[in-house]
Amino acid sequence: PARLAARRDTAFGTGASGAPRSRILVTVPTEAASDPSLTRDMIRAGADAMRINCAHDGPEVWDAMITNIRAAGVEIGRYVPILMDLAGPKLRTSAVAGPNKARVCVGDRLDILREPPKAKAKHAALSLSHPDLIDRLTPGMAVFIDDGKIGAEVVEITSKGAKLKVTRAGPEGVKLKAEKGFNLPAVEIDIPALTEEDRRALDFVVGRADLIGYSFVQTPEDIRLLIAEVDKRLTEGGHRPGVVLKIETSQAIRNLPRLIVQSGALCETAVMIARGDLAVEIGLERMSEMQEEILWLCEAAHTPVVWATQVLEGLMKEGLATRAETTDAAMAQRADCVMLNKGPYVCDTIRFLSRVLGRMDRHMSKKSARLGPLRSWRGNISV
Structure with missing residues (x-):
């Protein structure tokens, strides 16, 4: 547990005093490039790390986002890691x-x-x-x-x-x-894991990001390709960023043990359960079971896991969470990090998620129940 917690902190930050065990990773909206207060407010609300989606905006906007994130971290007194997410060869x-x-x-x-x-x-x-x-x-x-x-x-x-x-x-x-x-769930897609757009993004990402989100990674060869491209861009004495393996296909699931070993041999590594594409690829019926298996495997491998896609989406976009979303957020506590997308109610969503995760910390430690005392009926002897 101590080794896994250290890797979580290296990847996604140490968290504020009293924060939940699971870190909160928040997708940075375009407005954060021009509004430094938005980044500050997100960190104060409980964001531990920030995600920049390289499928949107461009280097000028990304640079402004990073400047505001670093400045806010210094002002608040916490280092906030930055994940830059490559778009990858998604079929569209x-x-x-x-x-x-x-x-x-x-x-x-x-x-x-x-x-x-x-x-x-x-x-x-x-x-x-x-x-x-x-x-x-x-x-x-x-x-x-x-x-x-x-x-x-x-x-x-x-x-x-x-x-x-x-x-x-x-x-x-x-x-x-x-x-x-x-x-195409029935077809193994054999296309390069890095697109030309990804390579252009890496020109900016290497040297600035703490983590690289690797979209549609499927084989150990894909990982070696990314690291080779990163090393081409490292300055003398530079440090390889960590890699977050985004598990989005059936082939990636089958290869997951090999992916973890290959990536872990080369850099700090985490795994993202990218539930959007993955649910389509393997079917909704298998999605819940696969979440459990990935959590078990990564805990055994001392590899941090990110729980991603549509977490509290109703609250983030409309200001009101559904009951199912709230339960999903509670289940996410077993992961080492929970990712939120962007929306107009971002700070409210971060605070709500933080409270849910904190409550669930009393009951679960990763995949093991704590069997702690039930406090809801304390002093009520009639129950």
Whole structure:
């Protein structure tokens, strides 16, 4: 436990006095680049570490964010680690078109084309960021779009692409959009783990970030590739940043022990349960079980775990958490770090999460129950 706690603190900060055992990692909004008080308020509310998503903004904005985070940390008297998250080779929709504003319902035809669809396409249609993947499709295969909001089954392969039938779309249908995730759970995607955009981001990240978030990492070779690119950019005497392995595919799950060993041999390492893409890849039915297995494996390997995706999203975006979200936040206490995304109620969400995590610290230590005294009925002998 002491070794794991030390690695948690190295990666995600030591936490304020009286803070919960689990650290809180907060995604930095663009506004934090121009508003130093926002970063200060987040840290005072209980944020232990900050995440910058390299899929958005650019070096000028990132530099301003980092300047404000470092200054706020000095002012408050705490070192706040910075995670810079590479976008990675996520499969996305490229162009979309179709009648009814490209909205699809269950039973509708959906075409996946090698070329961008025409504006007045007869059926809903889309193209992909990696059109060569159309060659991997086969009739009967399931595909998912926009974090699983749209599900479809391949019906036929044609010279222009593939014809699909929509099997999931909600009671009022779902609008197709560009730049949304595209998942093929039955296919092992063999594309480079680092994109050219990632390499350009590394030019900025190395030397500034404490941690690098490695999106869609799947093999030990992927890790060696990242470290080689990092080392090219290190100045003399520079220190390799730590790596957070984002587990988002079935292949990454199968390779997780090898990923931990390979990364841990080269740098400080943590694992992120990236539940958005992972849930689509393995199915919601398996998601809860897989969370448990990843937590067990990483605890045995003395590797910190980040619990991520949609934590208290209702509270963050609308100011009101659901009961299910609150229970999910309580379950997250077993991880070493909990990640929040951005939203207008960020400080309220940080404070709420901190209180939930603190309460759960009385009952759980990682995956083991503490069996502590029940205090809610203290002095009430009638219960």
